Amino acid sequence: MHHPFPAHARRVSNGLRVSLMVVFAVALSACGGGGDGAGGQQGQQGQQQQPPMPVDVHTVIPHSVDIMSEYPGRVRGRRTVEVRARVEGILEKRFYNEGEIVNEGDMLFTIDPRPFQAVVNQRKAELSSAKASLNQAQRNWGRVRRLYDVDAVSEAERDDSLSQLETARASVQQAEANLDAAQIDLGYTKVKAPLTGVTSLRDVDEGALVSNGTQLTTITQLDPVQVLFALPEDDAIARNKAMAAMGAQSTSERTREATIILPNGDEFPAKGVVDFTQSTINPETGTVQLRAVVENTNNGLMPGRYVRARIRLDTRHNAVVVPNVAVSDGEQQTQVFIVGDDGKAKAVKVKLGPSVEEGRLVESGLSGGEQVIVSGLGQLKPGAAVKVKSDQGNESAGGKNEAGADGNNAQQEPVGESASAESQPSDKAVAGVEGRALRLSPREPLQQIDKPRSHTRTRPTYRTDDAYAANVGRGS
Incomplete structure (x- = not known):
């Protein structure tokens, strides 16, 4: 079939297609070249040449440490007293507010004292009568003894007078004891606080009849x-x-x-x-x-x-303690990483003891003087090269060096983005795509080519070719 366009135009179109295929083939080979051959060897050499990882360390120094522990408990008052009535009677008045703190000796309640006061008066009269009988018996005994000395009375009369005297003395003692009991009962009508503490709700209202043993309130000591x-x-x-x-x-x-x-x-x-x-x-x-x-x-x-x-x-002397963040679980063992003499991380199996204020007590595995690594444990592996941070400034510097050693991409990419933002689409866009494709890392195969700006830069080149091909299609 006869083509309406000349032969040199068709050769230009075919050459452009071949160039684009070569560009994509080079990009794909760069993406897959990290597995075998020279690309894989270069990746391994780059991995082996990574700089030491900056880490923080804790130098183990044996020292005395207290082993503390916490246990749940409940607070209770040192003394809790139930205030009860000691006599029977009518509860007349309450002198405190429920729930307030009262001092030892403060008046709490009064029970009707009149019956008990009457008993006290009665016991006082009985005591007076007993004392009068005693005085009479003493006078009789004095007379009978003098008469007995002159043989005026018999021995039996003398003994009877002496017995009357002794009985009168016992009656006085009995009357005194009865008076004391009555006065004690009278005192029980005034209910006072036996200790300093806080009172509970009242158990009996005013006007109620209480008996011996009726609980009136409760006082709990709060200090201590x-x-x-x-x-x-x-x-x-x-x-x-x-x-x-x-x-x-x-x-x-x-x-x-x-x-x-x-x-x-x-x-x-x-x-x-x-x-x-x-x-x-x-x-x-x-x-x-x-x-x-x-x-x-x-x-x-x-x-x-x-x-x-x-x-x-307990108190442990010459104890070895490591921070909690330094402890990790290895292959079926509890371990910590230390900085070896060769500057590499070394995993050490340890047996942990109880927790202390500074971290965990180490029963075995460390003897003191080791530099235990306390940062970056998630990325740390045995045998990895490490560098101990001397201060915060070195840590920042190390981070910058580490970022710079990752490759030229991190430094060159912002420059490329800035350039692409300022530049306008031109006929050299295809050459720009080739240069960026050759700098791709294996982990991001076509990331740069898929960016919208790449299509924008190459669109003028493709637009001419597509229009040409469209004209060819219409001609055919």
């Missing part, structure tokens, strides 16, 4: 208070061993000190003192009961409140 908590069996044994080793079970204030932790996590200002440790283990719970006494001047600890008690279980 007690905190009851329990230790597991193993912790209790460890604590007893530590106290025995120190040889100061009753004099070591640090051993018996307790820090009270409030529900919001704050520490209570006053420290507690453990004043009681149960000598037996509860077979049902497997715990040992402890009690701490805490000064509660501002009434910050209310009885019944949930708190935590922190106490010292």
Whole structure:
């Protein structure tokens, strides 16, 4: 078939298509060249030549450390007294407001005292009568004794007079005791606070008849208070061993000190003192009961409140402690990374002990003096070259060097983007695409070619060719 366009025009179109195919073939070969051959070797050499990773370290220095632990507990008043009536009668008046703090000796209630006052008066009269009888018996005894000395009366009369005197003395003592009992009952009509504390709701209203033993209210002492908590069996044994080793079970204030932790996590200002440790283990719970006494001047600890008690279980000397961030899980082992003598990261298997304030206690694996790595553990592998950061400034400098060593792409790409933003589409767009395609990394195969600006730059070249091909199509 005869083509309407001349032969040289067809040769230009075919040559342009061949050039574009060569460009894409070079780009695809650059993307896949990292697997084998020279490209793979260059990638391995680049990986081996990576600079050391900057890391932060913690130098292990053996020292004495306290092993502390926290246990849940409840606050209760040191003394809780149930105020009860001691006599029977009508409750006349209440002198306090429910829920307020009363001082020891303050008047709480009064019970109708009139019946008891009458009994007291009666007992006083009986005492007076007994004393009068005693005086009469003493006078009779005086006369009979003088008559007996002159043989004026018999011995039987003398003995009767002496018995009357002794009986009169016993009657006086009995009357005095009855008066004391009546006065005690009269005193019970005034109910006073037995201790300083906070009162509960009233149990009996005014005007009610109360009897001996009727509960009127409850008073709870708020200063000091007690905190009851329990230790597991193993912790209790460890604590007893530590106290025995120190040889100061009753004099070591640090051993018996307790820090009270409030529900919001704050520490209570006053420290507690453990004043009681149960000598037996509860077979049902497997715990040992402890009690701490805490000064509660501002009434910050209310009885019944949930708190935590922190106490010292033991003190380790020459202990090795590492920060918590340094501990990681390796291949079926707990490990830390240290900086070896060759400047490379080395994984060391460790056996961890209890938690302490500075981190975790290391039972075995470290002896002291090691530089434990505490940063970048997610990217760190055994044998990797590391560089210890001397200060924050070096850390920033190292980050810049590391970014610069990643390749020329990070430095050249912003320049290329700036240039493309300022430049206008031209006939040299195809050459620009070839240069960027040759700089592609294996992980981003056609990222630069797929950008909209690449199509924009090459569109003028393709527009002429497409128009030419369209004309050819219409001609055919």
